[in-house]
Amino acid sequence: MTLVTTLSTTPAALGGLAVPLPAAADRAPHTAVAGTQVRGGAESSPLMRPGRAVRYWTPTKQARAKAADLPATRPPLAPASARRLLSVPDDKRLTPGGDANGYARVRRPYTGAGRSRVTGRLFFVNSGGRGDSCSASVVRSASGLLVVTAAHCVYSVPEGAERGKWHTNFAFVPAYDGRAAGERQREPYGRWGGRRAWKPDGYTGLAGGDWNSVYDVALIEVGRRERTLQEAVGAFTPVRSQGGRHTVITAGYPGVLGRKPYDGRDQLWCLARTRPARALAAVNAAAGPATQPATEPATEPATEPAIEPADDPATGPAGKLETYNCHLSKGHSGGPWVLRGTRDLVGVLSAGTEDGESDGYSVANALNVESYGAIVKKADPRGVYDALSITATGPAVPVRRGQTATVTATVTMGGLMGATEVPVTLRVPEGATLAAVTGAACARTAQQATCAIGAVRPGDPVQLTVRVRLAADAPRQVPVTAHVAATRLDPSPRDNTAVARLPVGD
Numbered sequence: 001m002t003l004v005t006t007l008s009t010t011p012a013a014l015g016g017l018a019v020p021l022p023a024a025a026d027r028a029p030h031t032a033v034a035g036t037q038v039r040g041g042a043e044s045s046p047l048m049r050p051g052r053a054v055r056y057w058t059p060t061k062q063a064r065a066k067a068a069d070l071p072a073t074r075p076p077l078a079p080a081s082a083r084r085l086l087s088v089p090d091d092k093r094l095t096p097g098g099d100a101n102g103y104a105r106v107r108r109p110y111t112g113a114g115r116s117r118v119t120g121r122l123f124f125v126n127s128g129g130r131g132d133s134c135s136a137s138v139v140r141s142a143s144g145l146l147v148v149t150a151a152h153c154v155y156s157v158p159e160g161a162e163r164g165k166w167h168t169n170f171a172f173v174p175a176y177d178g179r180a181a182g183e184r185q186r187e188p189y190g191r192w193g194g195r196r197a198w199k200p201d202g203y204t205g206l207a208g209g210d211w212n213s214v215y216d217v218a219l220i221e222v223g224r225r226e227r228t229l230q231e232a233v234g235a236f237t238p239v240r241s242q243g244g245r246h247t248v249i250t251a252g253y254p255g256v257l258g259r260k261p262y263d264g265r266d267q268l269w270c271l272a273r274t275r276p277a278r279a280l281a282a283v284n285a286a287a288g289p290a291t292q293p294a295t296e297p298a299t300e301p302a303t304e305p306a307i308e309p310a311d312d313p314a315t316g317p318a319g320k321l322e323t324y325n326c327h328l329s330k331g332h333s334g335g336p337w338v339l340r341g342t343r344d345l346v347g348v349l350s351a352g353t354e355d356g357e358s359d360g361y362s363v364a365n366a367l368n369v370e371s372y373g374a375i376v377k378k379a380d381p382r383g384v385y386d387a388l389s390i391t392a393t394g395p396a397v398p399v400r401r402g403q404t405a406t407v408t409a410t411v412t413m414g415g416l417m418g419a420t421e422v423p424v425t426l427r428v429p430e431g432a433t434l435a436a437v438t439g440a441a442c443a444r445t446a447q448q449a450t451c452a453i454g455a456v457r458p459g460d461p462v463q464l465t466v467r468v469r470l471a472a473d474a475p476r477q478v479p480v481t482a483h484v485a486a487t488r489l490d491p492s493p494r495d496n497t498a499v500a501r502l503p504v505g506d
Contacts, residue, residue, distance in 0.1 A: 040488075041201040042375040045154070045166040050193030050223025057123045057171040057191060059183060061131055065123055067255030067264060067331030068132040071152055071207070071216065071351045087327040087353075087360030094271040094325050101327035101360065106251060106267040110175035111188050114343065116267055117233040119336060120174035121253040122149055122220075124194075127165035127205075128158040133264060135252030135335035136172055136220070139345060140235040140416050141376070142383035143221065144228030147172050147192075148238070148372075149334030150350055150365075151218040154197040156205040164205035170194025170220050174233045176253065178265025189232050192222035198375040214319040216350040217365045217372055218334075219379045236336055236345035237458065239418040240373070240386065240487075243276045243321045243366045246346055250326055250364070252335025262329050270326035271340065274347070277320035277363055319368045321347050327360035328352035337364045344418055344457070367417075369487045376417075377489065386489035387414035388422065388456065392482040392498040394468075398505030401474050404435055407466040407500045409482040411456055415489075418457040423485040425450055426466055431474040432502075439464035470504060478502040 088102040097104040110116040122136040134153035139146050157164045172192045180186040203215035222229055249271055255264030262268075321337065328351070337347035347364030365371060369386075376385055394407040411424060426442075426449040428434055433446045439462065442451035453462050468480055480500045486493040 040370050040374050042198050042378040043201045044378060045197040047196055048168065048170070048194055050195050053169040053171045053193035054191045056125075056169050059186070062123060062133075062173075062178075065131045065133045065255065065264070066257065067329070068126065068134045068153055068333055070328070070330060070333065070354065071213070088325060092325050094273070095269065096271075098270065101329065102270045102272070102325050103254075103268040103327070104270070105261055106269050108177065109185075109188070110177055110267055114234050115249065115251065115338065117175045117189075118236055118343075119251045119267060120147075120172050121176040121178075121255075121264065122147070122153060122334060123169075123171045123173070124153070124167045125169045126158075126167050127156050127161075132167070133253065133255050133331055134333045135331065135349070137336040137345070138174065138229055138233055138235040139219070140237045141230065141380045142416065143380050144230035144235075145195075145221050145224060146376075146379060147194075147220045147222060147229070148236075148336070148345070148348055149218055149220065150348055151199040151203040151213075151216045152205065152350075153334045154218040154220065155199050155203065157207070166197060170197065170222075172220065172222055172229075174229070176267070178263075190225075192225075192229055194220045195223050196221050196379075198379045200371045200374050202370070213350075214365060214368075215371050217348045217367070217375070219375050221379055234343075236338060236343050237418055238367050238372060238376070238385070238416070239339070239344045239346050239420055239455070239457075240368060241346055241366045241420040242319050242368050243347075244274070244420060245276070246274045246321070246337075247340045248272050248274055248321075248323075248337045248346060249340050250335055250337045250349060250362075252332040252349065254329035255331025256329055259329075262331075264331055268332075272323035272325040272337075274321040274323045274337070274364075277322040319366045319371065320350075320363055321366060322352075322361055322363045324361045326362050328354065328362040330354070344455075346420070369489060373487065373489050384415040384489075384491060385417040386419070386487045387492070388412070388419065388484050388486060388490060389414060389492075389495035390424070390482050390484040390498045392480060392500035394480065394500040394502050396503075398503040399470055400505055401470050401472050404467050404469045405502050407468055407480045407482075407502070409464040409466060409498070409500075410461050411453060411464070411484050412461045413456045413458050415458060417489075418455060420455045422453040422456050422462075423450070424453060424464065425481075425483045425485075426464070427481045427483075428468055428478065429475075431471045432478045432480075433469045433471070435467040435469045437464060437466050468502065470502070474504050476504050478504060 122134045126132045136149035139148040199218045200215035251269040254262040335349040352362030399405040440451040440453045442449045486496045
């Protein structure tokens with residue numbers, strides 16, 4: 001049975017209106033949980049030979065691959081002899097035809113849908129020398145060669161060792177179908193060998209995976225062929241966030257040998273509603289260092305828990321999502337959490353409770369600046385992952401004092417990554433007031449509005465409409481300033497502020 005303690009991310013109260021917090025890079029530095037180091041860099045594996053991994057992972061070795069262990073352990077809540085699976089209660093199962101863990105088989109052939117083509121099974125030799133597997137998916141990049149998974153699927157500390165080691169011989173098989181008759185059907189797009197892996201430097205790999213880690217996310221670059229992996233199967237668009245409430249689809253390859261359909265041969269999917277992961281501060285305090293297992297179950301309370309500030313010292317950095325609608329099984333680690341009806345990747349499956357628990361849940365790491373941002377900057381140096389910009393336009397003709405004018409602020413994402421809860425600030429000087437702002441959730445005073453746009457995607461601009469009322473003593477020109485917050489991934493923050501100057505007439 002497994003558990004990873006979860007962390008809280010919350011709205012900030014602004015003028016009585018709850019507006020989700022911006023990305024952590026735009027806030028004051030957080031205070032870390034004991035045993036958790038908050039960093040912002042990345043580490044890479046030694047270079048590997050993609051062809052060697054392709055040759056190594058023969059069908060026979062694939063069939064023998066075990067599912068990668070989950071990050072932490074706890075005692076079972078029921079006797080091992082209890083065979084009835086109670087993971088997800090009936091009233092929490094959202095997946096049509098979902099089983100006791102909330103999952104159903106993906107419709108075959110997996111080549112028929114974009115989501116199942118992009119998702120695949122990741123084979124590797126772990127740091128202890130054993131053949132393992134996880135789940136992974138192709139993620140949009142400039143190179144077209146990147147696969148995203150969990151950090152514990154690329155790096156760990158072997159039992160009895162003092163330092164972590166990289167796993168080796170990575171082979172990603174998109175749309176893997178372990179029940180197909182021939183190799184071509186089982187691996188419709190072939191085997192893609194890994195060339196290099198990256199993890200956040202805050203991920204230590206202790207105890208098979210950091211307990212409480214918000215850094216359990218990794219990237220693998222595969223070798224190039226006649227065309228890139230992205231050209232062959234497509235890709236999910238990474239979406240920067242600190243967690244949140246979403247409706248998502250998660251998919252992957254649970255790989256417990258002999259446990260149909262959880263034996264690694266089927267791609268499974270689950271529909272879920274997420275929320276920011278809760279902190280178990282009492283468990284943190286009792287357990288001590290982050291390498292110790294939790295001893296208390298993270299059962300869902302009858303009522304919603306009080307939301308704690310995202311930078312509270314007891315909770316540490318935000319960046320996790322949890323769901324009680326989908327359970328977890330070995331081998332599913334690294335699987336994608338995608339917004340329903342889109343190809344927007346908002347999380348990577350990290351941890352939870354093993355199948356068979358009545359309080360089953362699973363946790364994903366959000367793709368925030370500190371984790372995903374740190375590694376993608378190294379793995380894909382030609383890629384631009386935060387190119388938010390803003391423009392502001394108003395009437396060209398003079399506006400009379402005492403009247404209102406309309407200003408349009410347009411926020412655009414020019415990079416490869418989307419973003420949720422994008423912070424925008426609007427200001428006017430004395431002599432003018434903000435009468436109304438539409439297009440986003442805003443907290444407004446007379447001269448300033450602090451807003452959060454739900455999502456901004458590449459190539460899909462978002463407009464805010466600002467109504468400005470001019471006072472009787474307004475000057476001849478009234479500047480309306482619009483600013484969208486940038487992160488350190490943005491190579492040109494100069495276009496994050498725009499000013500529309502309203503001409504004022506008598």
